Amino acid sequence: MSVIYLDNNATTAVAPEVLEEMAPYLRDLYGNPSSMHTFGGQVRRKIEEARARVAALIGADPDEIVFTSCGTESDNTAVMSAVETYPHRRHVVTTRVEHPAVLNFARHLARKGFRVTYLPVDSLGRLDMDALSEALDDETAVVSIMYANNETGVIFPVRRIGGLLRERGILFHTDAVQAVGKVPINVKDLPVDMLSLSGHKLHAPKGVGALYVRKGTRFHPYIIGGHQERGRRAGTENVASIIGLGKACELAMQALERESSYVGTLRDRLEQALLQLCPDAMVNGDTGNRLPNTTNISFQYVEGEAILLRLDEHGICASSGSACTSGSLQPSHVLRAMGVPFTAIHGSVRFSLSRYNTEAEIERVIEIVPAVIKELRELSPYGRNGLGQG
C-alpha cells in the first residue's frame, strides 16, 4: 500500500538532492574537518559551504550560524546561554504553547529557582501581547517565543515581540523550527537575537540543527569540549548531516515562494472539503495567520487515536492531540492553553503537508477521512450519529 504522508510537522522526507549531496561524505570523504591534512580540509570547506547556505536562507552571516545536533539542542542552548551570560537575571519568559524543547527546559529552570512566566494565548492560539509587556522586568534574562506553533501552525508576531524587547534591552530567542523553509525569514530586518532551526523539518536528515546567534550577542556554549564551531559547540561535527542541512536550505530558498503557495492551495482544499463533508468539525487556530502547510481539525465525538489508526489502514499518516496519542494521559497542552474544549481536543487531527504531496493524494484523503469519521461516530455514544442520547 502506498503511503500518503501528511505528518510533515513531525518530520519530513529527506530530499533526493540532499541525500545525493551527503553520500560522498558518508562513503569516501570521511576526514575530520579539524585535521591539518587536505583530506580533512576538503570536508571543512564543505561544512563552510553548508553554513553559508543555511545563513542565506534566513538572511544571516555565516559567522552567525552554529551547527547543533537538533532543534532541541538549539533551543536549550539559546535559553541556557542567556541565563549563563546574565547571571543576575533570574527571570525567563516563554509561552504556554511552546514545544517541550523550550517548555520543559523552562520548567527545569523553574525547579532550579528561576522565576518563569508562561504567557497565555487566546482561543485562536494568538499571543497576548499585553501579558508579554507586563511580564517583563529588570530581572528578565531572556524571552523565548516560538515563530510558529507545531500543532496549529499559528504564526506569532515575532517582529512586534522583538521590537518591544529591543526597547527594553532584553534578549529574544525564537524557536523557528517549524517556520524555517515554510515562510520567508530574514533576520536582517527581524529583531531577534537567537533563532533555532532543525534539519528534519525541512527535508534534511534527523539529528542536525542550527542556532542563529546575532553578532554581538553574549554567548555561552552548552556543550563544552573541543574548539569546533569556534568554541560555540564542541564535538566533532555530524558532517554528512550538516552538509545535508545546507543543501536542504538551498533547495528551500530556491523554491520557497512557489512551494508555499502550492502547499497552501492543497491544504486549503483539504481543509475546506473536510469541514464541508464532516459535520461537527472545526479548525483549531488562527486561520488568518498560519503556516501554509498545517491544518488542525477537531472532529467532535470521536477519539484521535482511533481516527489515526483507521487512517493508517489506508496508508494515511497524520497526528493527533488526543491524550491516547501523547504517550501520557494528557491531551495537547497547546489546545488546552487555547481553551479548546476537551471533547474537541480528544478528536483533534493535525494534517501537515509538504512539497511532495500531490493533488491526487489530497483527493484520496478527502474521500477517506469523512468515511472514517462517520464509522467511528456510529460506534460512539455521543453526537448526532450516535444511536444513544449520550
Next chain:
Amino acid sequence: MWEYSEKVKELFLHPRNVGEIENPDAVGEVGSMICGDALKLTLRIDRETERIIDAKFQTFGCASAIASSSILTELIKGKTLDEALKLTNKDIAEALGGLPKEKMHCSVMGREALEAAIADYRGEKRLVEEKGRIVCNCFEVTEEKIRKVAIENHLTTVEEITNYTKAGGDCGSCIPEIEAILKDIWSVKAPETPKRPKKMTNLQKIALIQDVIEKEIRPRLQADGGDIELIDIDGNRVIVGLRAMCVGCPSGGVTIEGIQKKLRELVSEDIVVEAQ
C-alpha cells in the same frame, strides 16, 4: 505507536455487537468524553434464568477501548449475571491477546461498565457519594477503585495504578495519596517523602513556607497558567491569593487542599491554608 495484538486490531477495525439494545433490561455507562473514553453497555437479560441474552456497546475512545468493549460483549453473552460478575479486567485483557500496559485502563473500563449494568438491573443504583472518596480529581477515580484494581491485578507502583485507572496521570497531585494507599495495601515501604524539620522558630517556619510555595507550588501552577501569592502567615494559618487558569478544568489540579497537603508534608502538620 502502540503495539497492539492482532486481536485488538481486528476488533478495532471490525467490532462486534455495536449499537444499543432497544428497551434494554440493563444499562451501564462509565467514563466521560472529557476523560477521553466512555462506554455505554446495554443488555437483554432473561428474567427467569438471569442469563445475558444479548449485549451491545457504544464506545468513545481509542482502539483498545473499542476492542475491549467489543470483546466484553462477546465474553458475557450467554452467561448468567453471577457468572458474568466473575469476569475480571484481566480476563478481558487476556481475551484480547494482551494490552499494552499503558492501556490496561481500557479493560478496567469494560469491567466497570458490566458491573454498572448489572447493578442497574438489580436496582442497586448507587449514589456517587457512596462510591467512596475521590482520590484523583482529574479522572475522578475513587479510593475504592484504586484498592480493588490494585488487589485484583497485584499492582504495587503508582505507575501501574495510573496505567490501570488513569489516577495520577494528569496533574499528579494525588500521587502521594496513591503511594499511601499502596503502602497500606501491601504494607511495603513507600518511598520516603522529604522529612520536615522537627523544631523551628517562627522565622524559620515563615521562611520555609515561602520557600515551599516558591519552589514547589508556584512553578506547577504557572505551568498551567495560574499563579499564587502568599498574602499572610498568622500562626498556623497561611493565607494565599490563588489564580487558577480555568475553573473546572481537569488540570487546574492545584487546589487549596493540595497546597495545604504539600505544606503539611514539608513544613508542619498543623498548617491550614486559606484563600483570600
